[in-house]
Amino acid sequence: MTAPNDSKVLPPFNGPIEIGLRAVALLCEAFPAQYSLQRLVVSDYLLVHSDDLPNGPPGLHPKTPHRANELLVRRIVLEKGLMLYQSRGLLERHYTESGVMFSATDRTAGFLDALSSGYASELRKRSAWLVTLFGEVADSELLKIANAHVGEWGAEFTMESVLKVEDAEWQ
Numbered sequence: 001m002t003a004p005n006d007s008k009v010l011p012p013f014n015g016p017i018e019i020g021l022r023a024v025a026l027l028c029e030a031f032p033a034q035y036s037l038q039r040l041v042v043s044d045y046l047l048v049h050s051d052d053l054p055n056g057p058p059g060l061h062p063k064t065p066h067r068a069n070e071l072l073v074r075r076i077v078l079e080k081g082l083m084l085y086q087s088r089g090l091l092e093r094h095y096t097e098s099g100v101m102f103s104a105t106d107r108t109a110g111f112l113d114a115l116s117s118g119y120a121s122e123l124r125k126r127s128a129w130l131v132t133l134f135g136e137v138a139d140s141e142l143l144k145i146a147n148a149h150v151g152e153w154g155a156e157f158t159m160e161s162v163l164k165v166e167d168a169e170w171q
Helices: 016-030 037-048 067-087 108-113 118-134 139-149 156-170
Strands: 091-096 099-104
Touching (some): 016 037, 016 091, 037 067, 037 118, 037 139
């Protein structure tokens, strides 16, 4: 028996299908609003790490060191996910004066209603929370919020590792 080719293994929950599904859930909640790709990138991070915001609900994914770096690599994978769900009629692409925007379709809610996993249920709750919190906030303001906190997100692990080293030296 041969080992699988690890070069084709995608990280769980962060491939085009998963990131695209999170965008579908968010756009469904925001319907009929249209979101830019940049807003979807930041929103995807906040959906899975909602506990990085003050008074946010528990994150969908565990806190990991340097998780703010995820913002840098999400865009390309998200674009692939958006194309996938658009090809299935679950998202629409709009060309506007502000740039390319995405929105849910009349089929999106029915698709999400068919999903019965706990993850899908929690994703929809986080999407509703995020749209309530930032739905009226301009993209530029949302980006400012992310940029203001990006150094903090995941940094608690750096301090924790310093403290553990110091604790070890005391013994």
